[in-house]
Amino acid sequence: MMILKVAWRNIWRSRVRSLVVIGAVLIGVWSFIAMMALSLGMTGGYVDNAIRYQTSHIQIHHPEFNEDKELAFMIEDDLTEDLEAKSEIVSTAYRSIANGMIRSSRSARGVAIKGVIPEQEERLSQISEKIVEGTYFQEDKNNQIIVSRELAEKLKVRLRKKVVIQFQDLNKEIVASSFRIVGMFSTGNTMADLASVFVLQDDLNELIGKDNALHEIAMIIKDVEQLENVQQDLKSTYPDLLIENYREIAPDVQLYESQIYVSLSILLAIFMLALIFGIINTMLMAVLERTRELGMLMAIGMNRIRVFFMIVMETLMLGIIGAPLGMLIGWLTVKYLNRTGIDLSGFAKGIERFGMDTVIYPSLDTEMYLQLMVSVLITALLASVYPAIKAIRLRPMEAIRKL
Amino acid sequence: MAVIITEQIEKIYNPDKVPVHALRGVDLEIDEGEFTAIVGPSGSGKTTLLNIIGGLDTPTKGKVYIAGTDISTLSGNGMINFRKDHIGFIFQSYNLIPVLTARENVEFIMMLQKKSKKERDQRANELLDAVGLHDKKNKRPMELSGGQQQRVAVARALASKPSFILADEPTANLDSQSTADLLDMMAELNREEGMTFVFSTHDQRVIDRARRVITLIDGKIAKDEVR
Known part of the structure; x- marks a missing residue:
């Protein structure tokens, strides 16, 4: 598909500018994975401990x-x-x-x-x-x-x-x-x-x-x-008989489990929002400096749907190239830390009092990687709309004459 | 047969505030196979006329027929699609997609026309050979001289098999030799393929080669000479 080829090559016209966005996505995804794995490792440890030493999975009482x-x-x-x-x-x-x-x-x-x-x-x-x-x-x-x-x-x-x-x-x-x-x-x-x-x-x-x-x-x-x-x-x-599961026995465990997801979601939203603005900024620059070229394309017969599609594809590619790499590095980081564990005993003396392990083993389900990928995709898609609209609003004649 | 017919076209910019009459009733007929230059000083309405017959702008009054179609009734994507199939454009600059090679630039418009890959390949090769760029097919615009870029633009304009080619100051950025070569090539295409060319130009070298020169002054046709 030729428009995809054009879109792809367009990304590399401003190499540095594009690399900044790609780098931002990469680092963002990487650190988000690391943070998610750390938080979940912490919660997991807490919940495991609670189940193992206090609540078990299910308890039966009068x-x-x-x-x-x-x-x-x-x-x-x-x-x-x-x-x-x-x-x-x-x-x-x-x-x-x-x-x-x-x-x-x-x-x-x-x-x-x-x-x-x-x-x-x-x-x-x-x-x-x-x-x-x-x-x-x-x-x-x-x-x-x-x-x-x-x-x-x-x-x-x-x-x-x-x-x-x-x-x-x-x-x-x-x-x-x-x-x-x-x-x-x-x-x-x-x-x-x-x-x-x-x-x-x-x-x-x-x-x-x-x-x-x-x-x-x-x-x-x-x-x-x-x-x-x-x-x-x-x-x-x-x-x-009263038959309860561990979430009912120790509501704090459930709170802890659900709260970690809430705070991670909020963090993800912030990350996505920052990303959206970064991508929009870059793509808007890319569109505005190509005004004449876009005008030419519309003059010779590239209709608005195709121009829109091209800018959307360009934005999508720009937004998601960094993600797989960030995930790979994130995955390797989590894998490594999961093996070695992070020892917090040195600087978090009180942590044991709350029933947490002092050594945290970050871990992350495959599902989470997928969710993150989808989030990045949605972010890029959202970010693409405004620059693409901006591009199709150009009037070819005025764009070409803008010398 | 007339490729372009304009009937009493008027163009008024800023009709509400400070009206500027760019065109004041232009009647024009350009037949198939013409090699015509539209000339005139700045502000004569030359560019406006060109935009209107190129389907890039619409007249305030009057009608424009291109290949029998009244294009003043088209709008938006309809107009864009009409341009794609009926008008070949050569601009002064920014003609080519910088990220595509010469061949890909020529193919691009055929891709927009949904031509098959095989047909695109074949025609792009033929056209680039015809404009004398058989050894530059895989070069990007940046790697070509101004004259070579304009040749690619000509090949691109021809690729869609348009009703006519509209060339807006095509030689403005070229040296004498490149201008002469480009004009030779266009004249040959005109002679041998019967392709209609309409130029807007200030360039005496282009005017000298035109077989019909239409002079616009103050939004009206002041002179229309056929040589």
């Missing part, structure tokens, strides 16, 4: 448990067989939970005391991997407790020291028992770490006064995309 945290709001049904039969569910943990106090000789704090089955938690919450002092639960020992290092510091206790846990049992009687700290964990989320301690389920249930006390079932599913389907399926099977 409908009133979340409000009152009363021991009496137990899950009475036996879901074990049913849940094991579901192929979407990768791992499940059954917990009894008592809200009470943990006391050392120096201090006391309110915590959620989680009675767990060690093997289940190992598969599900991987708290075992976050043990920073001591060990995970050991076999054949009673009254073991695992607390976070932060909590131990608050209580001013050390490993292998005893602490007392205390709560109201099912009969509203205060029960207390002493536990020995076998391990300390730290997940990176200080707030969450301070709020829970882990003991063996048998030990806790004995204190509660009911062998099979069960308050929480947490599970991880195979494919997060299927989250709502699995949840819906469970809901219909167990209408009397």
Whole structure:
């Protein structure tokens, strides 16, 4: 197509000017990809942590448990067989939970005391991997407790020291028992770490006064995309239980997830807007300095549709040449940083408190690259309209005579 | 047969504010095969007349027929398309698309006419041979001399098989030798192909070669001599 050839060659008439625009697009796309990957890496880390150590994908409770945290709001049904039969569910943990106090000789704090089955938690919450002092639960020992290092510091206790846990049992009687700290964990989320301690389920249930006390079932599913389907399926099977996904359990996670997209969209809009003005400016210059030539083209019979098309194509090419290259560099940057990670611990000490990892692994879906490409295309298309209109408004006779 | 007929054309610029009568009733008939120069001092209306018969401007009053079509009724793209098929233009300068080679420039207008690639190739080659540029076909305008550029413009004007060729001061930027060569070539095309040429010019060398000279003064035909 000859007009495309003309349009393409026209771009290179003002090499430097065109390269400035192409460079701007390239750098813009590149930095946008890097920033997007960084933000998503940060959110991803946060969400992953929240799921892994706090919420899992789906949790099941007695409908009133979340409000009152009363021991009496137990899950009475036996879901074990049913849940094991579901192929979407990768791992499940059954917990009894008592809200009470943990006391050392120096201090006391309110915590959620989680009675767990060690093997289940190992598969599900991987708290075992976050043990920073001591060990995970050991076999054949009673009254073991695992607390976070932060909590131990608050209580001013050390490993292998005893602490007392205390709560109201099912009969509203205060029960207390002493536990020995076998391990300390730290997940990176200080707030969450301070709020829970882990003991063996048998030990806790004995204190509660009911062998099979069960308050929480947490599970991880195979494919997060299927989250709502699995949840819906469970809901219909167990209408009397409260079945929530991680977004419902921790609205902050959802907020964080959605907010990052909003802020990225705003940033993208700003980037596009700046790009539009840059492209319009360049193309307007290109059109105005070619007034006579455009006049000649219209005089010899190039109609307005073709002139319009030519300028649009020229603008489009100018606007998008830089994008693929910017994406390639961006992709390589993300790939590299994803392997090495960005260590923020040096200059962001407080970041752990918010439950974020100090090492960020930027990552970006292919879909995002496509979306960005489409955005650049739309930007260039929008930017092409004004210069093209300007070009076809020229009156050939006046343009030619403008000597 | 008349290629161009104008009937009492008048052109008034600025009719509302300070009216300027550029043309005051011009009757003109140019037949097929003519080699005609339109001359006249600045402000005589020469350029206006040329624009009107070239379909680049419309008269305030009167009618213009090109190859039997009343072009004063055409507008916008209709007019552009008419020019594409019926009028070959050669301007003083800025004739060629700078980013295209000589051959591509000649092909371009045929592309606008939706001619096949094969036909375009063949005709562009023939025409560039005919204007004596067989060895410059792949040069861009920048790499050609002024005279050579005008030859490409002639080839381009011929490519669309127009009813006539309108040449607006085609020799204004050329030296004597190039002017003579260009005029020889156009005269030959006129003689052998019967192509009609209408010039607007100040150049005595062009006037000397014209077979009919129409002199405009103050928007009217003052003299019309056939040699």
